[in-house]
Amino acid sequence: MKIGLLGCGRIGRVHARSVGQLDSVAIAAVADTSAASAQELAGETDAQVMSAAALIASPEVDAVLIGTPTNTHYDLIHAACKARKAIFCEKPIDMSADRIRDCVWAVEDAGVPFMTAFNRRFDPNFSQIQSRITRGEIGSVEIVTILSRDPAPPSLEYIATSGGLFRDMMIHDLDMARFLLGEEPTSVFAVGSSLVDPEIGNAGDIDTGAVTLTTATGKICQISNSRRATYGYDQRIEVHGSKDMLRAENVLENTVEMASASGFRKAPAQHFFWSATRPPTALGWRILPKPSQAVRNRLPISTMDYGLKC
Amino acid sequence: MKIGLLGCGRIGRVHARSVGQLDSVAIAAVADTSAASAQELAGETDAQVMSAAALIASPEVDAVLIGTPTNTHYDLIHAACKARKAIFCEKPIDMSADRIRDCVWAVEDAGVPFMTAFNRRFDPNFSQIQSRITRGEIGSVEIVTILSRDPAPPSLEYIATSGGLFRDMMIHDLDMARFLLGEEPTSVFAVGSSLVDPEIGNAGDIDTGAVTLTTATGKICQISNSRRATYGYDQRIEVHGSKDMLRAENVLENTVEMASASGFRKAPAQHFFWSATRPPTALGWRILPKPSQAVRNRLPISTMDYGLKC
Amino acid sequence: MKIGLLGCGRIGRVHARSVGQLDSVAIAAVADTSAASAQELAGETDAQVMSAAALIASPEVDAVLIGTPTNTHYDLIHAACKARKAIFCEKPIDMSADRIRDCVWAVEDAGVPFMTAFNRRFDPNFSQIQSRITRGEIGSVEIVTILSRDPAPPSLEYIATSGGLFRDMMIHDLDMARFLLGEEPTSVFAVGSSLVDPEIGNAGDIDTGAVTLTTATGKICQISNSRRATYGYDQRIEVHGSKDMLRAENVLENTVEMASASGFRKAPAQHFFWSATRPPTALGWRILPKPSQAVRNRLPISTMDYGLKC
Amino acid sequence: MKIGLLGCGRIGRVHARSVGQLDSVAIAAVADTSAASAQELAGETDAQVMSAAALIASPEVDAVLIGTPTNTHYDLIHAACKARKAIFCEKPIDMSADRIRDCVWAVEDAGVPFMTAFNRRFDPNFSQIQSRITRGEIGSVEIVTILSRDPAPPSLEYIATSGGLFRDMMIHDLDMARFLLGEEPTSVFAVGSSLVDPEIGNAGDIDTGAVTLTTATGKICQISNSRRATYGYDQRIEVHGSKDMLRAENVLENTVEMASASGFRKAPAQHFFWSATRPPTALGWRILPKPSQAVRNRLPISTMDYGLKC
Known part of the structure; x- marks a missing residue:
């Protein structure tokens, strides 16, 4: 399976190292707003540097790994859903529980595998x-x-x-x-x-x-x-x-x-x-199957709701 | 120091055994609504059997150890305060925070040492x-x-x-x-x-x-x-x-x-x-000095208040 | 059971304290070459001071507890055997394996209970x-x-x-x-x-x-x-x-x-x-029964033999 | 550094895996009396299959790793010394302390680094x-x-x-x-x-x-x-x-x-x-420097001498 890595900062590098230790997965492409960071990680992983949009669209990419700042997750998840890519997204998915639910519906409608970083x-x-x-x-x-x-x-x-x-x-x-x-x-x-x-x-x-x-x-x-x-x-x-x-x-x-x-x-x-x-x-991480209806029913009590009352 | 033990049930017997292991303290008198229980513990400790009132009044008794049911603590504490005896009282002192505060004021006014069973x-x-x-x-x-x-x-x-x-x-x-x-x-x-x-x-x-x-x-x-x-x-x-x-x-x-x-x-x-x-x-236990004004000021937030909201 | 304590030094006092915590045993008599040590321990245990010989002979003594210097154990064991007293003797019984075997035969012949201090x-x-x-x-x-x-x-x-x-x-x-x-x-x-x-x-x-x-x-x-x-x-x-x-x-x-x-x-x-x-x-300690023939057969390989070859 | 691996059995495979996790070392050649074993490990490590003699002689090989049966160690060590290769040899080096000393002198004379498998x-x-x-x-x-x-x-x-x-x-x-x-x-x-x-x-x-x-x-x-x-x-x-x-x-x-x-x-x-x-x-393992004279002096009391008297 070919991974497109979005975000080449600290956590992106951690994931790149983990992927490197798995036999059946490889980083095919990387993207970062810092060209230097992207270039450096591309060199270490034999991956191509792309823009985020090109990476998500690329037929060479089966799954995207989102390690960018939290405020970009929402758009990247929606884009990946449209491109029918499997998605791994770092936590927190978003600062707003409503926006997280939007992401969940988008994932459900697209029917793509989705996983977040509860390592x-x-x-x-x-x-x-x-x-x-x-x-x-x-x-x-x-x-x-x-x-x-x-x-x-x-x-x-x-x-x-x-x-x-x-x-x-x-x-x-x-x-x-x-x-x-x-x-x-x-x-x-x-x-x-x-x-x-x-x-x-x-x-x-x-x-x-x-x-x-x-x-x-x-x-x-x-x-x-x-x-x-x-x-x-x-x-x-x-x-x-x-x-x-x-x-x-x-x-x-x-x-x-x-x-x-x-x-x-x-x-x-x-x-x-x-x-x-x-x-x-x-x-390590693995691609989870499409969330079931039971999961969808549970979701209004999202993890993200916790802690808002302190 | 001579102890008058009020209550010869399970916890009274535990205290009698502890007192028996100390050199400078002895049980002088015991009282219980069950004559048989009082008699048995008196035999083991070489103590006299008395009524609660007589025990509290007795010049042979320096301190009372209250191990009776909770609803009797309030009256026994007040009686012991009047008799100017040092007091050890089992927990909880009472079911009502107000009544516990009453006991505290009585102890303060009498100026007697008081301790509860936070072993x-x-x-x-x-x-x-x-x-x-x-x-x-x-x-x-x-x-x-x-x-x-x-x-x-x-x-x-x-x-x-x-x-x-x-x-x-x-x-x-x-x-x-x-x-x-x-x-x-x-x-x-x-x-x-x-x-x-x-x-x-x-x-x-x-x-x-x-x-x-x-x-x-x-x-x-x-x-x-x-x-x-x-x-x-x-x-x-x-x-x-x-x-x-x-x-x-x-x-x-x-x-x-x-x-x-x-x-x-x-x-x-x-x-x-x-x-x-x-x-x-x-x-073991020890007689604490008269509570200070600082302690008195703290008392409105009594230990007894906790847990009332569950 | 009444104990006669031979030796009122450090280890004798340890044993006196242990005996004091048992209900069915008491120190009846003590002996020591230091009259002061004997007197002091006698005071604490409500025991009589005697000479070693009188203590061993006393009808008030059921068992002797030997806590004297090692070189006196042999004679005291033999005397106690003659007086048909149960014997507890501190370790080591003697410096010589031969003399220890002599003690074992004396105990066997007398048929008295014997125990050493393997606490x-x-x-x-x-x-x-x-x-x-x-x-x-x-x-x-x-x-x-x-x-x-x-x-x-x-x-x-x-x-x-x-x-x-x-x-x-x-x-x-x-x-x-x-x-x-x-x-x-x-x-x-x-x-x-x-x-x-x-x-x-x-x-x-x-x-x-x-x-x-x-x-x-x-x-x-x-x-x-x-x-x-x-x-x-x-x-x-x-x-x-x-x-x-x-x-x-x-x-x-x-x-x-x-x-x-x-x-x-x-x-x-x-x-x-x-x-x-x-x-x-x-x-604590307890009186063991008379050693069996099987034990006697094992004895030539005495504990005391160990370590002599270093 | 290029390694020649002699012996592709259980322990040879363990070493191949360890070498694979180091960046600066690689397996260049493998040898085994079983052609199938050699072929299989060569495939996994991208190494060449050679005879033992050719491997030891090969200019592509800087160091030999000897994981063959114990009775072959002596000859392989001597051959590697002649070829001036660094040597890692599994334990035990030999069954005879005399033959082990021979190996040590050969290593000393050749001046090659030598290490055994005391992991x-x-x-x-x-x-x-x-x-x-x-x-x-x-x-x-x-x-x-x-x-x-x-x-x-x-x-x-x-x-x-x-x-x-x-x-x-x-x-x-x-x-x-x-x-x-x-x-x-x-x-x-x-x-x-x-x-x-x-x-x-x-x-x-x-x-x-x-x-x-x-x-x-x-x-x-x-x-x-x-x-x-x-x-x-x-x-x-x-x-x-x-x-x-x-x-x-x-x-x-x-x-x-x-x-x-x-x-x-x-x-x-x-x-x-x-x-x-x-x-x-x-x-992991590392190449040790040439043994010093002090080490040489200690060697008559070889590790191999131990246990021969049981």
């Missing part, structure tokens, strides 16, 4: 928790607890266009909640503070947040986020079921432990999700 | 977390996460008079939140479900609950409770600070680990807070 | 490993690994009369090996070094040692000892079986873990075997 | 232990403990030509001992049993073994091996130093933990050293 579902630890829940190992889900902290906040420039902590960071945890609860949330409560860096608060965003979700049958999910953790990229999930409990700890940098008068010390958590020592498949 | 502050793991926070080891507190599950729900008879999950069980976690946040909560959000046993729901209570607290400076605390955990008495706390993070895990029944084709298996958590293998000092 | 068999973790082996959980035992380190070496005065590392310290590990192997060792290999403190080497002892035992059916046990560990009292055992593996880790001082840029740090191991937070029953 | 030095956990020892973090090394178990024994055919447990399996642990002790062993004690499979004993080999090494300054190393572990590929190392202690645990298959009435269960250890989820660099 954490492919994390080997989290996906194992989900499959063990599905196999009934812990009975029915009652409480989901998600602790998620980034090593350090992004730049203030990034913060300004990120859509805020809920859309940019907690979006992954909200997706995990949907992945693990097995039911759509029916109520959302959110609080947030600026504790890590007052400049983030001055920019109108928060850097520390907490959400509680409940479902129609009374399942509860608590999520907390911080933009800063001194000890690495901290991603932990715990699911309390009617029979037993499952939890996933962080992968540490190594398994060495030192014993001294101050106790037993292990390594910090691996530093970020594209750490070289994480298996590259953790960042 | 978890004396748990060696949790008290260490608090003292390390106080020493500044993790900077300022940002997020407190408390996961608390009982091994099994109490009887429906107990549920009926317990005051509900928030007053009976989460009260300890709310106290931990105050202990660790270093600031009074200014907002409380609570949700609850009956997932463990529908009979608990039918009785008007919940068995699964979650609370979010925030403080004036933006600190956040998330608590979740379940009345059932197959793997023991589960009490974990984690504090994310501006510099570092501290967490306390459960004490397991032993340190043995078995390795087999299904992986590495450790023992369950110790089963309950009066487990024989926990150091008895974890249940 | 580690009553450690809740190690005893659980042994009982799970006995229940067949890991199949047949193949490799036993014992890592044992003291926090710090004893004084040079103690070293001078201790009998050396193998008789004084590793004796417990050799007993654990017999406890867990389920077969008598048939070969012993030992090496030792003085690495911790050259003065220990100058005194003719070692402070670092390693032993390999094998049994008739080919089971293997490796033991290593050091007189120094910065991180607490370190006692770990691992048993590799034909089906699965069991291991016991140290009990740490608490369960608190700190996460920082240098990683995840837990507390040191509890500092010594009479740590206040260890359950006192771990130091 | 565990490149394991991220073990290499970190060694570098932290070198940095002085734990003071001087006193006791090294190595526990090493394979998931299951190899086939009896393999056993027959393997050279036995010490040369085939424990050779890696003996290398780790040299890597970590920082001194050459001066005494070796070994025991072995056939406990896993009596057929291994009938074939003249052992499947369970233990070794004790000591050095001139009194450092001690204990190693134990089993050919079977139900819980994965088990490789643990612990180094007790004069200041502190370092240990490396196994990498587990994932970080998920399940809590149930039977306790807390984690995943088994990763199953084998070429597991897909281990970072490929763990199997």
Whole structure:
């Protein structure tokens, strides 16, 4: 399968590297508003440089991978739908839930495969928790607890266009909640503070947040986020079921432990999700089939709605 | 110091055993509406059986330990205040926040030492977390996460008079939140479900609950409770600070680990807070000094207010 | 049962405290060459001070607990046998294997219960490993690994009369090996070094040692000892079986873990075997029945023989 | 750098895959007595098929990678020395210590780089232990403990030509001992049993073994091996130093933990050293410089001498 990569920035390069490790997929074309960035990534991937419009139209391209700024996603998705290309689009799809729904209808009408960048579902630890829940190992889900902290906040420039902590960071945890609860949330409560860096608060965003979700049958999910953790990229999930409990700890940098008068010390958590020592498949992606009517019915309670009340 | 023990039921006996392990304190008198219970515990502790009124009035008694049903606490506290005795009273002090405030004013006016049964502050793991926070080891507190599950729900008879999950069980976690946040909560959000046993729901209570607290400076605390955990008495706390993070895990029944084709298996958590293998000092208590004016000012936001909105 | 305690030094006091926590046993009499030590412990235990001979002869004494210096054990055991008292004797029983066998024959002829101070068999973790082996959980035992380190070496005065590392310290590990192997060792290999403190080497002892035992059916046990560990009292055992593996880790001082840029740090191991937070029953003891003929046949390969070849 | 690969069997294919992940190295030619095996691997690596002699002589080949049966290593090493090629040779180099020394002198005389397959030095956990020892973090090394178990024994055919447990399996642990002790062993004690499979004993080999090494300054190393572990590929190392202690645990298959009435269960250890989820660099290799005179002087105590006395 031939991929057209839209956006050759940081995340575009991450995807290009992931694609490069798969046998059956290749980057055929790249596009970026910066000719230099496009040229550089084209050189590394043996791809052609094109304009976005030409790339989407090209018969050489089976699927588009959208890694451009969020405010361009809407138009690119619609264009790709018209060109009947399979679509992978980075998160968040858009800042507006209404516009996201528009994208969903466009995808449905076009009947093209569509997937967004909820890579954490492919994390080997989290996906194992989900499959063990599905196999009934812990009975029915009652409480989901998600602790998620980034090593350090992004730049203030990034913060300004990120859509805020809920859309940019907690979006992954909200997706995990949907992945693990097995039911759509029916109520959302959110609080947030600026504790890590007052400049983030001055920019109108928060850097520390907490959400509680409940479902129609009374399942509860608590999520907390911080933009800063001194000890690495901290991603932990715990699911309390009617029979037993499952939890996933962080992968540490190594398994060495030192014993001294101050106790037993292990390594910090691996530093970020594209750490070289994480298996590259953790960042992999696959083309999902056309969304079913059932999915369409669920969509008015979009992931994007969460966090708007804080 | 001579103790008068009011109430010779389950919790009264636990306290009698704790007192028996201290050198400088002894049970001088016991009282219970069941003469047989009073007689039995008197025999074990070499104490006299008295009526509650006589016990409170007795010059042989320096302090009263109130372990009677909740609806008797109010009158016993007021009587002990009049008799100028030091008071230890089980939690919850009363079902009504107003009546609890009355008790506080009575204690203040009498100028007697008063303490309630927040034993978890004396748990060696949790008290260490608090003292390390106080020493500044993790900077300022940002997020407190408390996961608390009982091994099994109490009887429906107990549920009926317990005051509900928030007053009976989460009260300890709310106290931990105050202990660790270093600031009074200014907002409380609570949700609850009956997932463990529908009979608990039918009785008007919940068995699964979650609370979010925030403080004036933006600190956040998330608590979740379940009345059932197959793997023991589960009490974990984690504090994310501006510099570092501290967490306390459960004490397991032993340190043995078995390795087999299904992986590495450790023992369950110790089963309950009066487990024989926990150091008895974890249940110890001490007489606190007269509450200061500052404490009095804080009291309108009583621990008892929490959870009333669920 | 009434106990006569011979020896009121450090270990005698440890035993007195353990006896004090048992309901059915009491110290009736104490003896020590230091009248002051005897008087002090007698005061604490409500016991009479006697001479050793009078204590052993006393009809008030059912059993003697020998906690005197090693070179007095032989005579006291023989005297107690003549007086038909049950005997508990501290380790090592004697410095000479021949004299230990003499003691065993005396005990056998007298038909009195006898027990020596291998307290580690009553450690809740190690005893659980042994009982799970006995229940067949890991199949047949193949490799036993014992890592044992003291926090710090004893004084040079103690070293001078201790009998050396193998008789004084590793004796417990050799007993654990017999406890867990389920077969008598048939070969012993030992090496030792003085690495911790050259003065220990100058005194003719070692402070670092390693032993390999094998049994008739080919089971293997490796033991290593050091007189120094910065991180607490370190006692770990691992048993590799034909089906699965069991291991016991140290009990740490608490369960608190700190996460920082240098990683995840837990507390040191509890500092010594009479740590206040260890359950006192771990130091408990019980009177064993008269040794059977089978035991007598095994005795020529006494625990005391080990380590003599280093 | 262009590699000539001698031997296209299991281990040859593992090396070909490792080379394929390095940017600066490529397989230029392959040789195998099985034309089909050579052809298949040549196809996958875009390499030429050659005879061993032609490959060694080819100007297209800078270095040879010897993955053929052990009894061919001697001649291939000598041929490569004559052709002045850099050499990587699988372990064991030969069954005879004398013949290994011959190889070493040939390498020295030719002045070519030479390396053997002690891949565990490149394991991220073990290499970190060694570098932290070198940095002085734990003071001087006193006791090294190595526990090493394979998931299951190899086939009896393999056993027959393997050279036995010490040369085939424990050779890696003996290398780790040299890597970590920082001194050459001066005494070796070994025991072995056939406990896993009596057929291994009938074939003249052992499947369970233990070794004790000591050095001139009194450092001690204990190693134990089993050919079977139900819980994965088990490789643990612990180094007790004069200041502190370092240990490396196994990498587990994932970080998920399940809590149930039977306790807390984690995943088994990763199953084998070429597991897909281990970072490929763990199997990487590099060309070492010509051995110095100091190394030459150490060589009479060859790794190959170990274990010959069992």
